[in-house]
Amino acid sequence: MLPTPRPFAGCILHASKSPLFLSQCSFRSLISPLTRSVPAVTPSIPARVVGHLKAPTRTFCTRQKHVGWNLQSFSNLEGQALRSIGFQKRSQITRHALRSFSSTSLRYTTHHHHQNHEEHTDSKDDPHKSEFGRSEKASKAAQVNLSARLRKDPGTVGGFSGFGEIWRLLKIARPEAKWLGVAFCFLLVSSAISMSIPFSIGKILDVATQTDDGKLFGLPMNQFYVALGGVLCIGAMANYGRIILLRVVGERIVTRLRTQLYKRTYTQDAEFFDANRVGDLISRLSSDTIIVGKSITQNLSDGLRALVSGAAGLVMMLYTSATLTGVMSLMIPPIGIGAFFYGRTIRNISRKIQKSIGDATKVAEERLGNVRTSQSFAGEAQEVGRYNKQVRKIFKLGIKEALVSATFFSTTGFAGNVTILAILVFGSQQVKNGAISIGELTSFLMYTAYAGSSLFGLSSFYSELMKGVGAASRLFELQDREPSHSLTKGKKVKSAKGTITFEDVVFSYPTRPAVTIFDGLNFSIPAGSNVSIVGPSGGGKSTVSSLLLRFYSPSTGKVLINGQDLEEVNVKSLRRKIGIVSQEPVLFSGTIAENISYGKPRATRTEIIQAARRANCQFISDFPDGLETYVGPRGTQLSGGQRQRIAIARAIIKEPDIIILDEATSALDAESETLVNEALAKLMAGSTTTISIAHRLSTIKRSERIIVLGTNGKVAEEGTYAELTSREGAFSKLMESQLGGALPEYPRREMEITEREADEAERIREEQEREEEEEVEEAEEEEGKVEESDDEREANVRVEKKAEEEKR
Incomplete structure (x- = not known):
């Protein structure tokens, strides 16, 4: 282990293939923090980082020489051994520690570090100057265009109570109409048999109260019982077929729906994915499709069964006693009205729940996808808390749904019991008067129970259907969204070997329309040439490749390949080239x-x-x-x-005919970069047009031509490396800032903060420590409870064993 003084600022230079092992000690490590940093800010970062990072030891792992210009120690790793080590006093670097790193690791910069140094020193006098103010560009960026964002409003769905969505739900099941028809026939058979049971029981009771041996439907009672058992078996078989068919049809509908929606999602434009989070889309493709599939199969079957049973029961009740039927029908209107409003409420709550599930999925997908970053900042508790916050929202909505459902169903249940009681009072009087028999009253009561169950089932069906409408509206949003350009329409590109031309291109990202990236951009790239595009951060270097790939379209102007406007070509065929x-x-x-x-x-x-x-x-x-x-x-x-x-x-x-290298060698060490550059050179030697989004000096030098983008959205200058460095221009200033000399030396000092900020930081730190202590205490208490319960169980076992021994 390399001995280092504390506090200390050290630098370990390493190649990407060299494993880096550091002992577990108290230090702050920055692993290649500037590998992909833009040139405009690269040189100023090390000095500021070293100046502001507080003790203990700071260790920088890097491939760039200038990172070490303000550090005290250097170690060069090769393989698994230290190749060289050096110390410096102030800015004097032990040169042999950097010997193995070639000039290919140098990066150019547009940053004027003397100006930064003045800002750095001025902030000492006015601490508020160190805060970030809101620039004019940021103010414009606040004007966000959300036209591509899927609607998140969990309120009412279009149409009266969502009947438009209900019709669309039924249309989804149209390809399965044949099998749904067979299932409906099974449903009619099973329902008819079920509704014959109350009538049969009533007749059996009437026959049983007679003194002589009677017959039922022309059959002796024993034969009638056998026939009734056979009919019930047929009903069970019909019910079995209905359930199997609906389950299979439901899975087929969900599968087809997911496939269509995934295809629809994948054919959307870049603007759509800029405005919508992946987690929400996953939620729509998973849980929402399940709810919709259940709504148009199982739930629809239950609703039809309830409707058929209710209608048949009402007819049989009218046949048995019209007077008692009138008494029972008094409860239908209030229950129906309550079911209507209950369904609307449940639909809105369901939509909120689905949105919250989507938000929770977004959090989980993003955080778990970057779990190493979170763990490196010891942010496990923070991320768990963030996810728990989303889960609590779902929990609260679930409680609200439970309260609404409990209120409705308990009320309807009470109303049903009151109805049964009223029927018993009036029915007993009719039995005394001889208007109906005991068997008929029994049948009527059973039909009343069937009708009440059917009414209850219809209410449940409507509420579940409204849940399906809430989920379906989210799916229909995705299904109805048309991308700004089709992937398959337009003229197919047979070859992209031609001159690339940007002609008066004006462009702003759709989600930030007020921020202009390009404002009349003009340049051309000859076929088969090797061109580097350089410029400041946010200057639009990577946007050039996005426009070439037709991820976005220019606001005005044209992007042409061999004279062909890309707006008129087939996007798929273009991207294949x-x-x-x-x-x-x-x-x-x-x-x-x-x-x-x-x-x-x-x-x-x-x-x-x-x-x-x-x-x-x-x-x-x-x-x-x-x-x-x-x-x-x-x-x-x-x-x-x-x-x-x-x-x-x-x-x-x-x-490909065109290859775009967006700093393609940024993650490689000098040796691997050289080998890969040789491979790329062979590729470039052919007729392939190469466009390099360049930061590295080696990449820029290798280019035949360099296009320098300015901060005004136009080309600042262009030419060969020799031409651009021979004159004082934008590119020459970039090179001077990188190669003109060492960085100004910043004194190593503690971060300057106000007394108020220090008190606030101390308060936050104490709160965090207190929360951590409480979490530890809770964990210890839970562990103690577990141990205590284990001890109690062991003591009880010992007592039982002792009691058994005493008995023996």
Whole structure:
């Protein structure tokens, strides 16, 4: 272990393939914090970080030389051993500690560090100057365009009580109409048999009260009982067929609905995904589709069964006694009105619950996807609290739904019991008067129970249907949303080997229409050339690639390839001709071979191997499973450099006409970068047009032509590297700020804060410590309770054993 003084600021220079092991001690570590930082801010960060980070020891793990200019110690790792070590006094660096790092790791910058130094010193006099004010650009950015965002309002759904959505729900089931018809026939059979039972029981009671041996429906009683048992078996079989058919039909509807919605989601434009969170979309595709499928199959079946049973029961009650039927019908209107308002309330609550579930899914998906970052900041408790907050919202809505349901169903149940009591009072009087028999009164009471159950079932059906309407409205929002451009319409692109032209392009991101990225952008890139696009942060370098790939369309102006306006071409065919390697490589969960072949799904094994070799993926041979090595979710099982090289292989295997390298070598060490650059050079030597979104000096020098974007949304200047550096312009200033000399030395000092800020920080720290202590105490109490209960159980067992021994 390298001895270091405390407090201390040290730097460890390492390559991406060199594993870094640090002992568990008290230090602050910044691992390659500036690998992908934009040139405009790169040089100023190390000095400010070193100046403001408080003790204990600060350790920087980096591949960039200028990070160490204000540090005290340097260690260079190669393989698993220290290659060289050096210490500095103030800004004097021990040069041999940096010897193995070539000039390819240098980055240019647009930052004027002398001006930053003045701001840095001025903030001492006025602490409020160090706060971030709101710029004019930020004020414009606040004007957000939410036209692409799916509606989150959990209020009423369009139409009167959502009947428009109900009709659309029924249309979803249209392809299954044949099987639904068969299930409906089974339903009629089972319902008819069920409704014959009260009538049969009434007749049986009337016959049983007679003194002589009677017959029922022309059959002796024993034969009648056998026939009734056979009929009941037929009813059970019909009910079985109904349930099986509806379950299968429901699964088919849910499967088809999910497939259609996923396809619809995947064909949306970039504006849609800018405005909507993935977690909410996942919630719509999962839980919402289940609710909708249940509403149009099982729930619809239950509703039809209740309707048929209720109608048949009402007819039989009229046949038995019209007077008692009138008494019973007095309760139907208030229950029906209550069911209507109950259904509307449940629909709105259900929509709120589905929205809250979507929010909870968003939180879980985002946080679990970045769990390492959260854990590195010891943010487990914070993230659990964030998720619990969303879960509590669902819990409160569930309680509200339970209260509404309990109120409605308890009220209807009470009303049903009162109705039964009224029928018994009036019915007993009619039996005394001889208007009806005891068997008929019994049948009527059973039909009343069936009718009440049917009315209860209809109310439940309506409430569940309204839940389905609430979920369906969220699905229909997604299904009805039309993307700004079709992926399949337009003229197919057979070749993208032509001049790329940006002609008076004006562009703003759809979600931030007030912030202009390009304002009359004009430049052209000849076919087969190698061009670098450079500029300040937020200048629109990556936006150039987004416009080329038709993720967005210009507000005005044109983007042309070989004279063809991209607004008129088939987007799919265009993207097949363009390969891209992003700054942040994205791999899918699967094997290395599957990720490489993603650029060409029908690629042979030989083509995959050749692409991997051209991208310098020799590290694959170190894995036991080779190309079949599982990369983990988002490629987390691989290092950043390894992911980047696989992404390069994925672009190479397409053999594209245009390749876009968005700082494609940013995650590579100097040696790997050199090898990958050789592979890219072979690719560039052909007829492929290469566009590099460049930060590294090595990438810029290798380009045939450089386009410098300005802060005004236009091209500041363009030309070769030699031409741009020979004159004083925007590009020359970028190079001067990077290569003109060492950074100004900032004194190492503690962060200056006001007394009020210090008191507030101390208060927050004490609250956090108190909360942590309470959590620990609660955990200890729970553990003690568990141990106490275990001890009690053991004592009870011992007492029982002793009692048994005494008995023996």
